[in-house]
Amino acid sequence: MPRVLTESDVADFRERMCAAAERLFAEKGPDAVTMRQLAAELGVSPMTPYRYFQDKDDILAAVRTNGFTRFAKALEAARDSVQGARAKGAAVGDAYVRFAFENPHTYKLMFDLNQPIDDTHDDLAEAGRRARETMTAWVKDQIETGDMRGDSKEIGTMFWAATHGVVVLEMAGKLPPGSALAMHHRMSQALAKGLATKG
Template structure:
């Protein structure tokens, strides 16, 4: 490995350390209470080192959002590609969304649960665009279902919000440890069963003429 390759690898590794430390601190003590110095202390480098990679903590938050939403979009695309029938694509989309949330609790928390002053960030428009792309994917699949005769009489956007709210609620119940009232071995299964029952309910909304 040449000197240039080694330096590039070291830069990637350092950036990864910064992002991992920042994510943990943002979730533990909140975005506003986390400083660049706090992040530097965790990775045991000077604050000046972090400024070589990010101009401020807003840019760090943006990088974390881009990374998290990119992974979520991959999971959602996997759901779309796994089925040919429009309704089954919608079902798979929800399953992959839940799977992503369960397997990536910190990233999901950062994306949808953590309180952060997004309206004050210079990069807020880009962050909202990431979320909008994910929602537009859901609307696209719901639209395909409507073309196939499902959900007649419903508004696409409203129906999509309902579906998103359901899967987000199930994910958040688990990630915020609100399922502790159930036996540990059945918590995930219970949420998956709840989603399956929701699917059975909305599956009934199909035009007989379709």
């Protein structure tokens, strides 16, 4: 008879499983990883993960939830670390690029998968929403100060697309190492100039 699991037991195993799954998903791709492989990675029986997760998609959603949450916290901390709307925007952009290259496997699992961020996994949907808000909050700051004009969500998406593009290009070896950050700066300045309300 399996022992009764405490909340701490469950949280600890889920955390260890997510760490192992992130490594395997990054190395092989989620489709190539089995629940048996995930169990073997932790040295437990093939059925043990099912006590903590419904299936592999549930594990992948948990891994991505953790990633989006860490990403949002990094961007929120960057925004809070400086004063002034423009400085906040610059800090958030730099934090975005820094997070991507410090956590490349996590970043790819967050953004390069077809797994939907919907009400199938509530925690993932909430983490994804929070991450999107962190990419828009600094735009709202600049609209409120009159430095920028337009729809904050649309503008945030434009900056996100541009930043994601240079990050992925460098990760794929299409840009020289370390060049994504410099290019991000130049693109952000050009976009901001086009959206500026002042000369």
